Amino acid sequence: MTDEALPDQEIAIPDRAGTRQLIKCRPIPRKGHRKSRAGCFTCKRRKVKCNEAIPECGQCRRLELDCQYESTPRSQPREADWTLGRPLSATPSTFQMQDLRFFQHFLLTAYPTLPPQGDETWQGVGQMSHQYDFLVHAMLGLGASHLGMLDEQGYRESALMHRIKAIKLMNKFLSRRDPPTVPNRDAALGTILCLTYQSAYIADGMTDFLIMIRGCYILGPDMGGDWSTSLFNGFVRKTYVNTVTELMPPRQQPEPLDEAVLKGFLASARRVATLCQSLAEMEVLALVQEIAMPAATDLAHCYLLHSYLYEKLAQLTTDEFNSFIDPQNHVSRLVIMHMLTVVFVISRKEVGAASADHRSTATDGKGVYACRKSMAVQWVQKMISELADEYRPYSLWLESFVNGLSFSFTKRDEIWKPFLLHNGTTIVAKFEGLGLG
Structure with missing residues (x-):
């Protein structure tokens, strides 16, 4: 309350003649006190201030009254279940x-x-x-990881920091169960795709x-809705396969190198199939073989079948998937090696180049495709080195194949150069026997 709101008061003051004169003066505001809402019931009923002493307040103790408090503290008002104009990030x-460099590198290259x-x-x-x-x-995070493969500085800490933040914030966003609008779905799918590709680096x-x-x-x-207006409507299987097919020029007669690679890969996969125990291992390896079979003659069909490969992982139960990715499951390790290697068997320069000739490259000429494929080779080599001795014979063909892959990181060269080339003639004789038994 302001001074203007205080009422005037009259005070009688005797003057020198002994008469009393009324003098108006402003009252002195009394010192306020905090209004208690947690006092005892007795003080509230008497409408007096309670000092809230426990177990007996001062007023009740002085007057020898029964002092009682509320049994449970007053709860705080519950936050509304919904709000209007809720910001996407509170912090x-x-x-x-x-980070500006990472963002630019992502948009142009990564x-x-x-x-x-x-x-x-x-x-x-x-x-x-x-x-x-x-x-x-x-x-x-993806921009930093990809740039780190091309730059001596590495940027590993920055890439990891952004990755951790993205995962935490993504989990928070999904837990809110916001309406599955097209922008929300696109943001969620774009995030998980970036995290997936970052893993590949x-x-x-x-x-x-x-x-x-x-x-x-x-x-x-799980997010439901109509994806026809989504930025990612190109992920519809039919659209994906049609786009890849358009990027491929008509294939000529199979080259000797194609047939040799295909023959060795299928033989290696058949050997591993004799070890498979779980349904997941059998189904994934069978699909890998089905993908590779038409590689020498019908690449479009290979890519159609390949679009089902990783979808198979989503069809596994949680227990089946955890068993499949268990590092101690050596049979599944062999199956995963073939999953990663089949893309080299069906890869061709024309698909990558036709799709990527607009994409910027780093100053040293290294491209986005070779970085990812180079890391896949490292994964296969690492898994082979960790195999138990009894399983090493089943990896011999894969080991020879991936060790023969060459990555020049330029668009002028093939995505893969398996085995040795001598004056334009493919030398495959020393490898034909591997994995055929």
Whole structure:
């Protein structure tokens, strides 16, 4: 209450003649006190101030009254179940100048290669990223990881920091169960794709890679809705296969190298099939073989079948999937090696180059495709080195094949150069016997 609101009071003061004169003066406001809401029932009923002493307040003790308090403390008002205009991030992230380089590198070079010819898709994702903090961190993490493979500075700590933030913020976003609007779905799928591709640039990221791929297939249907207006409508299987087919020029007669690679790969897979015990191992390896069979004559069909491969992981139960990715499960390790290697068997330069000739490259000429494939080779080599001795014979062909792969990191060269080339003639004789028994 302000001074103007205080009423005037009259005070009688005797003057020198002995008469009393009324003098108006402003009252002295009394010192206020905190209004108690937690006092005892007796003081509340008497409308007096309670000092809230426990177990007996001062007023009740002085007057020898029965002092009683509320048995449970008053609960705080419950937050509303919904709010209007709820911000996507309550705690804005702090970014550094270096992050601008990661963001630029992502938009120009490091964005995922799916969907095919997806540069416009990822430009659209970049334009909406300021509304979703988890998406921004996923993009920065992928940009940092890819740049780290091309730059001596590494950026490993920055890439890992952004990855951890993206995962935490993504989990928080999914737990809110916000309406499955098209932007929300696009942001979530874009984030998990960035995290998946970032895994492919991490030396020990293979398990994360498989988990994230499984998450992509689980997340999409779980969010529901119509994907026709989504930035990622190119992921519809029919659209994907049609796009890849258009990128491929008509194949000529199978080359001797194609047939030799295909023959060795299928023989290696058949040997591993004799070890499979679980249904997951059998089904995945059978699909891998089915993908590879038409590699020498019908690549379009290979890519159609390959679009089902990682979807198979989402069809496994949690227990089946955990068993499948268990590092101590050596049979499943052999199956995973063939999963990773089949892409080399069906890969051709024309598909990658036709789809990527618009994509910028780093100053040293290294490209996005070779980085990812180079890491897959490292994963296979690492798994082979960790196999128990009794399983090593089943990896001999794969070991010879991946050790013969060459990555020049330029678009002019083939995506893979298996075995040795001598004056234009493929030398495969020393490898034909591997894995055929």
